[in-house]
Amino acid sequence: MDSFIVVSLIKTVMVFAVLLTTLAYLQWVERKVIAHIQVRPGPYVVGPHGLLQPLADVVKLLTKEDVRPPFVHKALYLAAPFMAMTLALMSICVIPFGPVIRVGGVSTWMQLTDLNIGVLFVLAISSMGVYGVAFAGWASNNKYALLGGLRSSAQMISYELPMSIAIASPLLLSNTLSLRTLVESQAGSFWHWNVLRGPFPQIFAFVIFLISAFAETNRIPFDLPEAENELVAGYHTEYSSMKFASFFMAEYSNMITVSSMAVLLFLGGWMAPWPVRYGSSIVPTVVFAFAGLIALYHGVHPARRRERYSLPATGIVFLAIAAIFLLPIVQTWLLPLFWFCAKVGAILFAFIWIRGTLPRFRYDQLMGFTWKFLFPAAILNLLVTGFLVAWVS
Amino acid sequence: MDVILFLVFALFAVACAINVVVQTHPIASAISLIGVMASLAVLYLLLGAEFIAAAQVIVYAGAIMVLFVFVIMLLNAGAESKSGRSLVAQALGVPSLVALLGILAFFVQRLFPRESATHFGGFTGGTAKAVGKALFTTYLLPFEATSILILIAIVGAIVLAYKEMD
């Protein structure tokens, strides 16, 4: 019992430390990727390649004046960012990152807690997430903010339906609501993943889930609640300093949650794409070694003067990571973690990529799209899946 | 532990429920009602109804109350004026409601003696599997009936809202 509490505390601290760091650096990655899509360098001044930019942003946001407009509904205005943030961070509790690990005689799951109704828990928390935005818009007492809040609540209710139905069809294949068992049912190779698994590959459900996820997290092309050229900044117009930052962090945290859900439901969670006997365990080593060698090569032929030292150093770090992945002791827990992070990272990259590529929808197009296309498509997909699953078994 | 959890969430639910009725501004009432629903979800978990607890949060707190908040925001509803309250309703209502509560409490105490106690994990039949099985076998007819009801409600809501547009 005591060791359970200690282990849980350690896991909680680790998960939240990693999560908050990822939140900060996800923004850096986003700015960099968007910048490269638009052929410009992006953040470059603070630290090498702007790597210390998130830190500078945190300092900036913390030290900025916290303006509280006189006309707001005080209690709700203060509570809204807190609600948004709390609800966004809560779903990470049930997300499993890997299988059982043994550290010094204590074996534990790489997951904070496993619920029998894990999928429903995430759905419930994400359906509550709309309140932060809606109350922020209402309490600001500002017409742009109110419009943003209204748009957000209508949009999130509408897109929750296709999302829930898209989630239901892989559940039919895996026959469980616990996220851990869900991943275990997809073990083996990539054709056992729900996105490709028979009797009916869930590729459509995956696409529908991703599209709804974009709308649920208020991302471009569905970022109507904060459309800056029509609504100033939407629901967070009146927020400044850390309150503004918490909305930002909530958005990024929601992005991480839905990406993890997509990976767990459709892409086999922490499972490797092909079995170890065909050499899936050396993939991380190859990837990191390749990256390290490229960095070393460019370090030997530096384009700029200061890269003479920074690039070889980076290359050596990457080679060291590649070597660590070869150690059998750490492989048991590092490999699943690598696959999980790689898959989540790929989906997060798609989020950013689409932000850099697509324009924003019009509001009536947004609502028409979900009710007239996405929702019927999701139902059709669920019907076909249910029929085939019943027919096969 | 059970008793502490029950007392905390029961008191929270009652406080929020009173707040729903006392607050003059609809949005404050709505927030309090969300509080009631969330604490009831915890009590459902204590009673081993995990699926119902999740459905409570998803359907009530996540969908119905969002609709309420949406409508309150859309109508920009202000605080209620105190003038229109009926004295007759209060004169008759308060005693009869207190009497109703008394009768209910009396029968509850009478019919369920203190020995019949609950403890967490005492009933594990509330899983999604059990609920789903009962839903599609024993309760198939009510299930179909409610789905038709929902369909009618959707069509009705659209008709009502559509008329408003012209």
Next chain:
Amino acid sequence: MAAVPISWFLTLSAVLFVIGAAGFVFRRNIITVFMSIELMLNAVNLSFVTFAYQFKKVDGHLLALFVMVVAAAEAAVGLAIILTVFKRRPSLNIDEVNSMKN
């Protein structure tokens, strides 16, 4: 580990129901009246789930589920009616909604 008597849950349910009924009777704002109805439905649901525990049967959960579904349908139609009524007379006081036509 002390156990919670069944009667506590049922008493809580009764208290919530009576508070909801009080809101239904005393309040004049149509949206608050509507929310009081939801509160009463919630109280009834708590009773259903408690009885499911008492008799160790899942049937109570099903009834609670049906109540939720009906509540959702009711909320959709009711709020649409409120919107339509508000369009006609800009007041949410139920006492002023007393004629079929203007």
